Amino acid sequence: MKLFCVFLVALACVxxxxxxxxxxxxxxxxxxxxxxxxxxxxxxxxxSQVKTEIAAAMKYLAMILNNNDTNIRQEWLSAEEALxxxxxxxxxxxxxxxxxxxxxxxxxxxxxxxxxxxxxVDYLITDxxxxxxxxxxxxxxxxxxxxxMMQTHGQLGEFLFDKKLLNGEI
Amino acid sequence: MxxxxxxxxxxxxxxxxxxxxxxxxxxxTNPKSGGLTLNCNAQYGAIDTxxxxxxxxxxxxIETSFEFLLMSTHFGNYExxxxxxxxxxxxxxxxxxxxxxxxxxxxxxxxxxxxxxxxPRFKKSVKDSKILELTEMNSLAKALDSEKQLAKEAxxxxxxxxxxxxxxxxxxxxxxxxxxxxxxxxxxxxxxYSNDFKNLLSERDASVSVFLFDEYLKKTL
Numbered sequence: 001m002k003l004f005c006v007f008l009v010a011l012a013c014v015x016x017x018x019x020x021x022x023x024x025x026x027x028x029x030x031x032x033x034x035x036x037x038x039x040x041x042x043x044x045x046x047x048s049q050v051k052t053e054i055a056a057a058m059k060y061l062a063m064i065l066n067n068n069d070t071n072i073r074q075e076w077l078s079a080e081e082a083l084x085x086x087x088x089x090x091x092x093x094x095x096x097x098x099x100x101x102x103x104x105x106x107x108x109x110x111x112x113x114x115x116x117x118x119x120x121v122d123y124l125i126t127d128x129x130x131x132x133x134x135x136x137x138x139x140x141x142x143x144x145x146x147x148x149m150m151q152t153h154g155q156l157g158e159f160l161f162d163k164k165l166l167n168g169e170i
Numbered sequence: 171m172x173x174x175x176x177x178x179x180x181x182x183x184x185x186x187x188x189x190x191x192x193x194x195x196x197x198x199t200n201p202k203s204g205g206l207t208l209n210c211n212a213q214y215g216a217i218d219t220x221x222x223x224x225x226x227x228x229x230x231x232i233e234t235s236f237e238f239l240l241m242s243t244h245f246g247n248y249e250x251x252x253x254x255x256x257x258x259x260x261x262x263x264x265x266x267x268x269x270x271x272x273x274x275x276x277x278x279x280x281x282x283x284x285x286x287x288x289x290p291r292f293k294k295s296v297k298d299s300k301i302l303e304l305t306e307m308n309s310l311a312k313a314l315d316s317e318k319q320l321a322k323e324a325x326x327x328x329x330x331x332x333x334x335x336x337x338x339x340x341x342x343x344x345x346x347x348x349x350x351x352x353x354x355x356x357x358x359x360x361x362x363y364s365n366d367f368k369n370l371l372s373e374r375d376a377s378v379s380v381f382l383f384d385e386y387l388k389k390t391l
Contacts, residue, residue: 022307022368022371022372023371023372023373023374023375023376024305024306024307024308024371025305026305026376026377026380027377028249029249031248031249054236058286061271061274061286062284062286074284074285074286
């Protein structure tokens with residue numbers, strides 16, 4: 001009995017020192033926030049752009065697979081159809097980037113409405129729009145080549161185009 | 171004679187599933203059923219029954235990849251500011267993404283199709299909310315659980331492929347080659363990190379320990 005009591009006391013002591021659990025959450029540091037000048041409406045359109053880009057990525061993944069669907073299209077009958085869909089998808093993405101630029105250049109709905117996010121706008125124009133325009137021109141060119149190749153030669157035209165595409169010759 | 175008769179009947183019914191007979195039909199002067207060559211495909215073994223499981227596993231990998239990506243960006247923000255954790259989760263995210271793409275290629279190699287709507291088989295635990303802005307310790311625990319779930323699913327598919335009536339050794343081998351080994355390594359690493367990290371947290375103020383551990387993580391990448 002005595003031993004048991006000693007054991008209990010010992011356990012209580014151990015519990016007392018160890019029972020607080022792990023310090024999993026650290027105290028946050030004190031960082032001023034005045035340098036964070038990105039404004040809410042601009043952040044919101046950027047967030048929705050991330051969703052658009054991810055949706056586009058998933059759609060391209062579906063294109064590689066060529067499959068049937070319930071909520072996203074997973075099947076294309078021809079290369080021409082898939083390329084044409086890709087071009088439309090890129091145009092949608094471009095339009096949506098343009099809208100972000102407009103919103104971030106002159107955000108409304110807040111007191112800070114006059115805040116023009118020059119740097120973000122420049123980044124979107126130089127990096128994103130540049131890539132979009134290059135990509136769209138590339139897809140449109142490929143679609144045009146394929147369309148012409150298929151006009152009189154149909155399947156042979158598509159087969160040849162596909163092999164050229166694989167070898168980076170188009 | 172009777173045996174020959176049965177044999178030829180058998181041969182006839184079986185030959186109906188061959189590409190050659192489809193082609194013969196298609197090339198004949200009067201092709202039946204539109205001259206389709208449906209048997210000229212890459213399917214054999216148990217791929218038709220395993221396909222749905224493999225599709226779910228692809229989607230499980232994609233889902234896991236996005237979760238890790240969110241965890242990575244969380245540790246990359248100025249408040250968390252943990253480059254090591256950010257890098258670790260980015261690496262795990264990219265691995266799961268690459269695994270998903272590779273598995274899709276395997277499914278199509280075996281004449282199957284990918285269906286992005288085939289949901290992952292395993293249920294996320296109730297505690298698993300969509301919020302992935304976790305503390306360092308919680309994130310390691312979550313990462314370990316996620317990788318273990320993938321590893322368990324890989325074992326389950328491997329088991330199915332092996333014990334299926336038309337034992338598909340190719341699926342089993344593919345899973346072994348591309349998933350089980352790499353996943354057991356990931357599980358071991360994360361279990362190790364969790365335990366080392368846990369020991370560091372028993373200090374009164376773990377801030378510096380966490381900083382050093384993050385620096386160590388960065389070096390292991």
